[in-house]
Amino acid sequence: MLGRGLQMTRVICRLMSRKLSAGLHRNILKNMHPSIDIWSVRSSLKNIRSVTMAPWPFSSSGPRDYSLPNPSWRSEMQRLYEHYNSMCEVETEGGEKLKGPWIRLASYNRALKYAPGGQCLSKFLQAKARLFTRNIEEQGAGFEYVVFVNKQEKTCVCVFQAGHLLEGPPGLVHGGAIATIMDSVTGTHAAYLSGPVMTANLTINYRSPIPLGSVVLVHSSVGEIDGRKTLLSCQVTSSDGSKLHTEATGLFISVSVGNLLM
Numbered sequence: 001m002l003g004r005g006l007q008m009t010r011v012i013c014r015l016m017s018r019k020l021s022a023g024l025h026r027n028i029l030k031n032m033h034p035s036i037d038i039w040s041v042r043s044s045l046k047n048i049r050s051v052t053m054a055p056w057p058f059s060s061s062g063p064r065d066y067s068l069p070n071p072s073w074r075s076e077m078q079r080l081y082e083h084y085n086s087m088c089e090v091e092t093e094g095g096e097k098l099k100g101p102w103i104r105l106a107s108y109n110r111a112l113k114y115a116p117g118g119q120c121l122s123k124f125l126q127a128k129a130r131l132f133t134r135n136i137e138e139q140g141a142g143f144e145y146v147v148f149v150n151k152q153e154k155t156c157v158c159v160f161q162a163g164h165l166l167e168g169p170p171g172l173v174h175g176g177a178i179a180t181i182m183d184s185v186t187g188t189h190a191a192y193l194s195g196p197v198m199t200a201n202l203t204i205n206y207r208s209p210i211p212l213g214s215v216v217l218v219h220s221s222v223g224e225i226d227g228r229k230t231l232l233s234c235q236v237t238s239s240d241g242s243k244l245h246t247e248a249t250g251l252f253i254s255v256s257v258g259n260l261l262m
């Protein structure tokens, strides 16, 4: 039994560190998962510093991609979504890439489930866990957002609509909710650029309040990438860019896959 557990550990580590087809993951994991020793999986994963995978490892084949339009989106949110989406890369049937340079990042309420090799892990690693920003079921009540990255300029923009459950001062968005969306956008951008990362530092200046229910833009751009350190700057502006609401810098440190699963 112990031998089989160790064997499983090695299999999962290999799956997490390579890009394999989802079908293969499912077959291997379905057949072997009763013998998984999660502690040995964790300790083995801790040693994997870099993961070879596509820049964004998530396909749009999950049950619900939360970054797609829903009826709660205001017309301004929809308009900005369509604006960036119209500049997104599309692949023709012949494999030719047209338009660009933007890419919309799919977003799920449990990223681990859709990461390569993560489907089985997500069932027994805190199975009830959900992404903080995607755990409010009522559409429009919490964080409604979609993230686009620009491959050429290495910038990122998020269209964000702040729902009524994010109130801080009356009628205004809570500072913690603003920090959350900035951390999420810069964290997603850093992960896109550098693979698995953790936020080491997020320094925020709140310049003008954000009215609850409004649609704003969260911009992220690269300050510096130096070894394990990815430094990004971030601004939240009104949807027409004329008003600065919040600005921040974020330092993200590349970590092993095991750190992310602890």
Ligand SMILES: CCCCCCCCCCCCCCCC(=O)SCCNC(=O)CCNC(=O)[C@H](O)C(C)(C)COP(=O)(O)OP(=O)(O)OC[C@H]1O[C@@H](n2cnc3c(N)ncnc32)[C@H](O)[C@@H]1OP(=O)(O)O
Pocket: 055, 057, 111, 183, 184, 185, 187, 188, 191, 192, 195, 196, 197, 198, 199, 200, 201, 228, 229, 251, 253, 255
């Ligand atoms: C492919 C990917 C898929 C991803 C799919 C994601 C999909 C879904 C997206 C959702 C996006 C949500 C994004 C939320 C992101 C969080 O909220 S992360 C949670 C909050 N953050 C934490 O809990 C982190 C807690 N801290 C730690 O774990 C550790 O301190 C860290 C950050 C990992 C660093 O520890 P360490 O690995 O031991 O590194 P360490 O050797 O101490 O430092 C390395 C270097 O960084 C510097 N450093 C470290 N900390 C600091 C600091 N605070 N200030 C300045 N410098 C620092 C050190 O000085 C050192 O510099 P050098 O000497 O090399 O020049």
